[in-house]
Amino acid sequence: ILNVEQSPQSLHVQEGDSTNFTCSFPSSNFYALHWYRWETAKSPEALFVMTLNGDEKKKGRISATLNTKEGYSYLYIKGSQPEDSATYLCASAKAAGNKLTFGGGTRVLVKP
Amino acid sequence: DAEITQSPRHKITETGRQVTLACHQTWNHNNMFWYRQDLGHGLRLIHYSYGVQDTNKGEVSDGYSVSRSNTEDLPLTLESAASSQTSVYFCASSESGRNGELFFGEGSRLTVL
Numbered sequence: 001i002l003n004v005e006q007s008p009q010s011l012h013v014q015e016g017d018s019t020n021f022t023c024s025f026p027s028s029n030f031y032a033l034h035w036y037r038w039e040t041a042k043s044p045e046a047l048f049v050m051t052l053n054g055d056e057k058k059k060g061r062i063s064a065t066l067n068t069k070e071g072y073s074y075l076y077i078k079g080s081q082p083e084d085s086a087t088y089l090c091a092s093a094k095a096a097g098n099k100l101t102f103g104g105g106t107r108v109l110v111k112p
Numbered sequence: 113d114a115e116i117t118q119s120p121r122h123k124i125t126e127t128g129r130q131v132t133l134a135c136h137q138t139w140n141h142n143n144m145f146w147y148r149q150d151l152g153h154g155l156r157l158i159h160y161s162y163g164v165q166d167t168n169k170g171e172v173s174d175g176y177s178v179s180r181s182n183t184e185d186l187p188l189t190l191e192s193a194a195s196s197q198t199s200v201y202f203c204a205s206s207e208s209g210r211n212g213e214l215f216f217g218e219g220s221r222l223t224v225l
Binding site: 043051 | 145147152153154155156157160170202209211212213214215216217218219
């Protein structure tokens with residue numbers, strides 16, 4: 001994988017259901033994987049920064065896992081709520097220089 | 113509270129004009145970045161800086177320039193605006209030596225007619 005790719009591009013979820021989506025990134029020269037939450041008309045805000053293979057992070061009902069050997073990360077939303085509606089971006093860094101390459105995002109719409 | 117601000121938030125200009133978008137951060141971060149957001153492309157890196165007097169080209173740098181004369185500011189200049197540069201521009205900053213979490217400005221919507 002040469003670029004950072006996210007799938008699916010968009011997702012409709014019923015309120016209360018759980019969901020997950022994928023970020024694929026180059027596994028060579030990996031340094032860090034970031035997840036950002038981006039609400040409409042606002043700025044992206046960091047959810048997680050992950051660096052270690054097998055790492056799992058959690059913030060409320062949102063959690064993420066990281067597999068650096070195969071180059072993927074999953075983001076999970078448990079019991080989706082309308083306020084979870086946003087675009088979720090992942091980005092990878094190849095070095096400590098903090099230059100990130102972003103995926104195209106997964107747009108999540110939670111229906112009441 | 114520390115913050116990162118962009119101005120103007122909205123700008124309409126004509127093809128061929130020079131445009132400068134300002135970015136000012138009070139986090140005292142060494143690293144600053146400019147991204148553009150376009151439908152179907154996510155965020156693409158235009159230019160970035162790791163400190164005063166340091167600037168680097170990103171993946172879509174053609175037609176843009178930046179300068180870093182102090183820690184707080186990284187203005188983005190479009191030398192001769194083109195319609196292809198109509199976009200939403202985001203400035204971001206991060207602290208060196210940490211996990212690299214980006215702090216974003218509110219975005220500047222630029223329309224080139």
